[in-house]
Amino acid sequence: MVELTLAIAVLQRPDPLFTLWRRRTLHTLPRSVGPLLELVPATAKGPLFLDPLSLGFDDGLDQVLSAPTPFVRTELRRVHAAGHRPAPWTRLLADRDREAWKILEHAVRAANTDVLARSWDRIRAGFDAERAWRVQLLAAQGIRATLAGLAPGARWQGTTLEFDSTDNVEITLDGHGITLLPSVFWTGRPLVGRYAEGTFLVYPATTPLPLLDDPSANALATLLGGTRATILEQLTRPRTTTDLARQLDLAKSSVSEHTGALRAAHLTTAHRDGKSVWHTCTPLGLGLLTGSTSTTKRWLPQRN
Incomplete structure (x- = not known):
């Protein structure tokens, strides 16, 4: 249920990473999901009764529909006080209006089917x-x-x-x-x-989500995304940005973006030699590739 409300928020956020996903999802989104877009803002700071912690969708929906009235009213007031003004029908939720709660139930069910289930x-x-x-x-x-x-x-x-x-x-x-x-x-x-x-x-x-490969792919690709996993595998020996771009048929700017992300995760290092930037795996990156943790423990700084 948490991922469901976050997905609704992302549909309203100008996040470049989700541009294609957002366009495709909105194109096929049924009108019945509209009420959720009115209730959950782009900040994702919507009413907490919409995303209870649950064992699955059915259990979660039951918790949404049976949320205590005082909790519903408190959360709607909090959302209103934060400056987000949901549509007038949402105020009826606080009064336990049967029709308003049916609208919400249909919206949540449709969102689960058309937004979440396809990518679950x-x-x-x-x-x-x-x-x-x-x-x-x-x-x-x-x-x-x-x-x-x-x-x-x-x-x-x-x-x-x-x-x-x-x-x-x-x-x-x-x-x-x-x-x-x-x-x-x-x-x-x-x-x-x-x-x-x-x-x-x-x-x-x-x-x-946009960088996640099919779950049948190897675990490293699932974790990092296919392109970054491939780059990491190539960096078991030092390579330049130009080498990687040529070998993987990628633009240098794209390679720089991926190597920057790997470096931020401490999986690779980089150093400049003249006009060339050389990249290579850290012991942590090698440990991730081989499934070994022994080198990882030696390389990582000790923290108190």
Whole structure:
């Protein structure tokens, strides 16, 4: 349900990575999904009763339809106070108007069918790859470095983890922990949701949906995307940007973009020699290629 509402938000966001996906999805989107576009803003900060944590779609929809009225009213007020003005019919949800809730149910069902279900195998493969990647980082670097690596600019100030945000919000866990929810749709700043079950942090998965290959592809391609996985495999020995562009039949600008992403993930390094930029795998990148973690542990800096 979280991915469903994030997908609805992405349909309204000018994210270049999702331009083609957004165009294709909107072209075939049934009118019955329209009410969700009115209720969930592009910021994805819609009412929390729309995306409960669930074991599956049917369970999630049941929770949406049975959300306690005080919770529904509180969340609608919060969304209104944030400056997003949903359509007038959404105000009827707070009054438990039967017709309004039928509209919402049809919208959620249609969105699941036409937005989420078609890509669910890829979404699940991306989630599994993300979880495997974070577990590897956790084993090699520890919890502090793993959490700080969830988003660009994240940093620790003592025992407080800070993320860049347009909102000034402080969340105190009081020893109850936090659940991480990677999203293949969301590419913005991390989002925090406070549910009865606890606090949840939604963050961008390493590989967003448009870059996810068919789940039958190898795990490395699922994690990084086919082109980046191929580039990483080529960098078991040093190669220049020109070499990679020629061998893979890509523009140099495209190669630079992919190698930049691999370098940001500490999978490759680069150094300039005259007019040429040479790229090569780091021990972490080699460990990912070979499935070995021994070199990874030696290369990664130690964190307290």
